[in-house]
Amino acid sequence: MDYKQELITTIHDFGCDLEALEQRLIQLSEESPTAIIIPALYQELERPALKQIRDHLTTCSFVKTIVVCLYAETLEQYINTVNFFEPLPQKVRILWENGPRVMAVLEDLRDRGLDLVDHFGKGIAVWLGLGVASLEAEAIALHDADIITYNRSYPLKLLYPLLEKEFGLAFNKAYYARIGGNPPTFNGRVVRLFVAPVLRALSDLFGERNYLHYLNSFRYPLSGEFALTRDLALTTRIPATWGLEIGLLAEVYRNVAHKRIAQIDLGVFDHKHQKLGNHSQEGLQKMCRDILRSLLRTLTETEQVIITSDHIRALRVKFRREAQDLTRQYYVDARFNGLIYDRHPEEVTIEVFEQVIAQAGKEYENDPAGDQIPDWTRALAVMSDLRERLLTCCLEDVAEHTGQVLIHPQVDPNFKRSA
Structure with a gap:
């Protein structure tokens, strides 16, 4: 049995009683409301995963608000999205992030000195969603829109540990086994073939730094499924690049004591797969490029490590050896479990990732600062009613373009919101 604990708290699933946990979470959520954020391109509505997610969420009475951060090219796509989520019994906020109303608010924010207009992608979607969700929830979970294996245990496991006050947790991140396909095989190439060997190689180069020890405590550091408290949501910077998950862990590292951080087992997990490029x-x-730049930047910020071109060259050499050693271990694990495992494409992927290290190192040397969206406390210092204005965008868009009656036109006045 796996009892192993890390620097952070690891919450295993030894056959937990999900029904009992759900009843407890329903009780807790009555006093401490919960929300889920789903960043989504419109194209996700045309795939089966999001329909399955929506159907499971209809049974999650412990979720009070759902914020869908939508990137849609046309008004027709926006209306289709509203109709798609209409069966949900929860309060649903469709935040049309590139729609005219939201863009007008962001342009006003830019005119006041904080420019977020040119940010597009998951980073700004998450940031906007956290702002709206924090108006109505004390615990906020986030997950992607392309999860093939989704079931109602996912939001339950993410949210419950934050609401059980005696646990004292502020951040809870998912870990899982990325296995899928027919016949089944290992997925999660970036974690297995890039992040894991890079972290080992960096530890060899710079020693057991606290930040590297912290990252190595996460069993799946790139999981896009996590939950956090409202206070943390408002004080966390969001990376604007594809290094969002690693960058977010860096922010949590800066802002939260280790004893208030946890990871939780979601079991076997699969979602849409990216191409190598x-x-x-x-x-x-x-x-991988954005992840490495985030790692190097945070090492310099938190551990006072000076990164040179010599370090990058050494990192490439050590990375290749660590990654090749891991493929041998993956092979044994796969064969034992009857999974398909072809070492040749794995080795080819490692060679590609090694070249990325050289390119990312050069880019970091030229621009070490990176691109991050300021935390919400700074945005609220510029525009104190920014969250309320974004919520109004959601309500006015749905009222104007669909004619739906607004069942929940206002935030619950009894919910105590932080500034």
């Missing part, structure tokens, strides 16, 4: 600006290569 033809160069460092595409697919998984771009993701």
Whole structure:
């Protein structure tokens, strides 16, 4: 049995009583409301995963608000999205992030000195969603829109540990086994073939730094499924690149005591897979590039490590050896479990990722600052009613474009909101 604990709290699933936990969470959520954020491109509505997610959420009475951060090209796509989520019994906020109303608010914010207009992608979607959700919830979970294996235990496991006050947790991140396909095989190439060997190689280069020890405590550091308290949501900077998950862990590292951080087992998990890409600006290569830049920047910020071109060259050599050693271990694990495992494409992927290290290192040397969206406390200092204005955008968009009656036109006046 796996009892192992890390620097952070690891919450295993030893056959937990989900029904009992759900009843407890329903009780807790009456006094401490919960929300879920789903960043989504419109194209996700055309795939089966999001329909399954929506159908499972209809049974989650412990979730009080659902914020869908939508990127849609046309009004027709926006209306289709509203109709798609209409069966949900919860309060649903469709935040049309690139719609005219939201863009007008962001342009007003820019005119006051904080420019977020040019940010597009998951980072700004998450940031906007946290702002709206924090108006109505004390615990906020976030997950992607492309999860194939989704079931109601996912939001339950993410949210419950935050609301059980005696646990004292502020951040809860998912971990899981990325296995899928027919016949089944290992997925999660970036974690297995890039992040894991890079962290080992960085530890070899710079020693057991606290930040690297912290990252190595997460069993799946790139999981896009996590939950956090409202206070943490408002004081956390959000990376604007594809290094969002690693960058977010860096922010949690800065802002939260280790004893208030947890990870929880979601079991076997699968979602849509990215292509490797033809160069460092595409697919998984771009993701790896942004991840490494985030790692190097945070090492310098938190551990006072000076990164040189010599370090990058050494990192490439050590990375290749660590990654190759891991493929041998993955092979044994896969064969024992009857999974398909072809070491040749794994080795080819490692070679591609090694080239990304060189490119990312050069880019970091030229621009070490990176691109992050300021935390909400700074935004509220510029525009104190920004969250309320974004919520109004949600309500006015749905009223104007669909004619739906607003069952929940106002935030619950009894809910105590932080500034």
